[in-house]
Amino acid sequence: MTAALPLDPGAAGPWAVALGLVLATLVSEDLACVAAGLLVAAGRLDWLPAAAACVAGIVLGDAGVWLLARAGGRWVRRVPAARLAALADWLDRHGGTAAFASRFLPGTRVPLLVAAGAAPRGGPRVLLWAGLAAIVWAPLVVLSVASFGAALPGWVMPLGFAAAFVSLRLVPPLFTRTGRAKLTARVSRLWRWEFWPAWVFYLPLVPWFLILAARYRSLTVWTAANPGIAPAGGVVGESKFDILSKLPSGWVVPTALIPAGEVGDRLRAALAAAAGRGWDYPLVLKPDAGQRGAGVRKAHDAVDVEKYLRANPGPVIAQPFHPGPFEAGVFYYRLPGEPRGRIFSVTDKVFPAVTGDGRSTLEELIWRHPRYRMQAATFLARHAADADRVPAAGEAVPLALAGNHCQGTLFRDGGRLLTPQLEAAFDGIARSFGGFFVGRFDVRYADPAEFRAGRGFAVVELNGVTSESTNLYDPSWPLWRAYRTLFRQWALLFRIGDANRRRGHRPASPRELAALLRLHHRGRATDPLAD
Numbered sequence: 001m002t003a004a005l006p007l008d009p010g011a012a013g014p015w016a017v018a019l020g021l022v023l024a025t026l027v028s029e030d031l032a033c034v035a036a037g038l039l040v041a042a043g044r045l046d047w048l049p050a051a052a053a054c055v056a057g058i059v060l061g062d063a064g065v066w067l068l069a070r071a072g073g074r075w076v077r078r079v080p081a082a083r084l085a086a087l088a089d090w091l092d093r094h095g096g097t098a099a100f101a102s103r104f105l106p107g108t109r110v111p112l113l114v115a116a117g118a119a120p121r122g123g124p125r126v127l128l129w130a131g132l133a134a135i136v137w138a139p140l141v142v143l144s145v146a147s148f149g150a151a152l153p154g155w156v157m158p159l160g161f162a163a164a165f166v167s168l169r170l171v172p173p174l175f176t177r178t179g180r181a182k183l184t185a186r187v188s189r190l191w192r193w194e195f196w197p198a199w200v201f202y203l204p205l206v207p208w209f210l211i212l213a214a215r216y217r218s219l220t221v222w223t224a225a226n227p228g229i230a231p232a233g234g235v236v237g238e239s240k241f242d243i244l245s246k247l248p249s250g251w252v253v254p255t256a257l258i259p260a261g262e263v264g265d266r267l268r269a270a271l272a273a274a275a276g277r278g279w280d281y282p283l284v285l286k287p288d289a290g291q292r293g294a295g296v297r298k299a300h301d302a303v304d305v306e307k308y309l310r311a312n313p314g315p316v317i318a319q320p321f322h323p324g325p326f327e328a329g330v331f332y333y334r335l336p337g338e339p340r341g342r343i344f345s346v347t348d349k350v351f352p353a354v355t356g357d358g359r360s361t362l363e364e365l366i367w368r369h370p371r372y373r374m375q376a377a378t379f380l381a382r383h384a385a386d387a388d389r390v391p392a393a394g395e396a397v398p399l400a401l402a403g404n405h406c407q408g409t410l411f412r413d414g415g416r417l418l419t420p421q422l423e424a425a426f427d428g429i430a431r432s433f434g435g436f437f438v439g440r441f442d443v444r445y446a447d448p449a450e451f452r453a454g455r456g457f458a459v460v461e462l463n464g465v466t467s468e469s470t471n472l473y474d475p476s477w478p479l480w481r482a483y484r485t486l487f488r489q490w491a492l493l494f495r496i497g498d499a500n501r502r503r504g505h506r507p508a509s510p511r512e513l514a515a516l517l518r519l520h521h522r523g524r525a526t527d528p529l530a531d
Contacts, residue, residue, distance in 0.1 A: 017045055018053035025057030032057065033138055037145020047139075047146055054138040062113055062130045069117025091115070091122025096129040103133035181367040185374050193482070194473045195374045208487050212494040222493040224500040224507040226464050228435020232508040233497075234464010236520040237289045241317050243462050246433045253444070253458045254279070256318045257288065258309070266309045270318055271302060279320040288315040296407075322444040322458055327351070328414055328451070331469040332426050333438040333492055336499040341427045341437075344489065347470040348414035352379070352399040356391025363387040365397075372399065375408045413471040417452055425454030433462075437496050440467035465493055 017039065024032035036050040091098075099116075102109040109130065116126035189195050213219045226233035229243060241257040256273035258266050274283060285308045286296045295312060298321060299305045309316070327349040334341030352372055354365040366372050366379050379399045380387055391397050400408040430436055442461040450456030469489045472482040501507060508516070 018049050021050065021053035022057035022060070025054055026061050029054070029058050029061070029138075030141075033141040034145055037142045040142060040146035047143060050146075051139040051142045054142060055134050058134040058138060059131045062109070062134070063127060065110055065113040066117040066123060066127055069114040070123065085120070088119040088121045091119055091126060096125055099126040099129035100133045103130065103137050178364060178367045181373050182376075185376065189374070192374065192475070193479050194475055204483060205486060205490065209490065212491060216494050216498045218498075218501075218507060219510055220507045220513050221501055222465060222490070222497040222507070223513060224505045225438050225493050225497040226436050227500055227505040228433060229439075229464045231516055232465070232513060234439060235466050235508075235513065235516060237516065238464055239288050239315075240286070240461055241288055241315075243433075243464075244459070246436075247429060247459060247462065248432055251429050251457075251459055253319045253322050253460050258316050258318060260313055260315050263306070263309050267302070267306050270305050270309065273318060274320075277320075282321045284319045284321050285312075285316055286319075287312060288317050319460070322460065324444045324446065326446065326448065326451070327442065327444045327460075328417065328457075329411075329470045330422075330426055330441040330443060331439070331467070331471075331489070332430050332441060333496065334427070334430065335496060336437060336503060341430055343418055343423045343426060344492070345469040345471045345485070346414035346417045346422075347473075348412045348417065350410040350412060352408045352410065353396050354391070354399065356393055356395040356397065358393035359390065361388050361390055362397060365391070366399070371410065372408070378408055410475075411470045411473040413474045413477070415471075417448065419452045419454070421454035422452055423454075429459070436462075437500070438493060439464045440470070465497075 021032055021036050024035065033054045036045070036054050039045040040047045040050050098112055099109075102112050112126065113130070116123040193201065213221075220232075223232040223235060228246070229238055231237060234243075241255055244252050244255050254277055256270070256277070258270050258273070260266075270283075273279075281300050283299045283305065284296065285299055285305065297304075297308050299308060305318075329347035329349065331344040331347075332341055333344050354362070354369060354372065356365065360368070362383060363380060366376050372379060383399070386397075426441065429441075440463045441459050442463070443457045443459050445451040445457035447456055469485055472485040474482075497507060
């Protein structure tokens with residue numbers, strides 16, 4: 001006696017099987033239609049209810065995506081009205097054709113439905129034609145599988161349609177330049193480790209972290225490495241303004257704190273601070289407790305300042321824009337009790353920019369660049385309003401402001417910039433900050449020769465114990481060298497934290513650290529500027 005199959009009408013009635021197919025389309029429309037055809041071929045379901053179930057599920061899924069986009073008023077309001085009107089005009093002219101064609105071009109339908117939901121008009125036309133396309137497409141797939149399925153061995157059909165499913169995802173992009181770029185970016189992430197997800201890259205650090213924790217008999221002793229930075233030595237949530245105020249003012253980009261409060265009061269405070277110190281536009285605005293460059297914006301006038309303050313209700317800092325054009329990350333450390341600190345590494349930062357050719361849109365230029373395509377989603381989200389603009393021939397378009405790798409900046413090892421004079425300059429700055437022993441200075445400067453001589457730079461930020469020796473992201477490095485640098489950095493953190501613990505500084509407990517991380521990530525989840 002054999003057990004009934006889950007989709008066997010002997011175990012569940014035809015209506016239940018049809019409902020199962022409807023729900024299956026919400027997971028994968030292609031595989032649901034293939035499964036429906038196999039059920040028809042096996043004589044377990046008539047072709048009409050099988051095809052109808054697939055059509056119904058596809059139409060419901062399309063309508064659901066459209067309704068979610070229509071209901072997403074919060075982000076739709078951020079799109080300029082002129083851009084929404086242009087989108088609606090395009091949908092009026094081409095929405096039906098685009099909706100029908102998108103059924104046969106994988107990866108195009110969901111963006112089209114989202115755009116139709118966001119547009120003030122044209123959405124119902126797109127939904128109608130998407131439904132008509134489903135009425136044509138789903139029965140064709142179901143009947144094709146049913147016809148061939150009865151004539152082939154049982155294992156051939158699933159294998160063949162699995163191959164077809166993969167081919168439909170891989171082959172169409174090859175016919176467009178942008179599609180090939182997208183496919184190349186996805187595949188090359190396998191070996192371009194600097195673009196791996198953070199949890200993947202840091203996974204090998206876990207055994208080393210546990211070894212260090214066992215050696216120093218504490219999971220959190222490293223949080224005592226910077227007793228002068230709260231909370232927990234600069235793990236997360238530390239005040240940038242508080243840290244910069246403890247450094248010699250002559251070495252720091254002038255900074256003003258704009259506390260939380262009513263927007264009008266904050267705007268007046270920001271403008272008064274800029275005017276009182278003689279700052280000109282542009283101003284750089286950023287969250288006082290930001291992480292990894294999230295929420296950094298350049299304000300060109302008072303209107304930009306007001307928009308930023310409305311979008312970010314928490315404390316922010318304002319700084320006059322330092323023209324640079326160079327930026328570096330200097331990772332410094334000093335062992336407690338020793339009179340002199342050292343520079344662990346220097347990172348040379350290269351800001352991304354594309355150059356127009358007078359023909360291609362900004363989006364096309366980004367996708368065609370062999371590096372920028374790897375972080376195209378970040379750049380296109382930041383420049384959504386200009387994605388369709390065609391830059392003039394020779395026009396340079398900057399893609400990022402914050403000098404952070406996750407925001408698109410290229411990091412290179414800057415060992416060529418390290419000199420005894422530079423090390424002495426940073427040692428003097430760091431030792432003036434009581435309770436600071438390890439972290440990364442982010443600095444801007446105009447002349448590499450002056451910088452090497454320990455002059456002509458200004459500190460933009462100073463980050464604590466969770467800052468990185470960012471030269472490890474140099475794409476020319478082999479992976480083993482990056483991990484060697486990362487492991488050495490964490491060995492230093494534990495060593496310095498242990499030395500400070502023996503000097504009477506208490507590390508955060510695991511519970512305190514977990515609560516701090518939980519609070520920070522909860523705030524990041526609701527932060528509109530956490531890009």
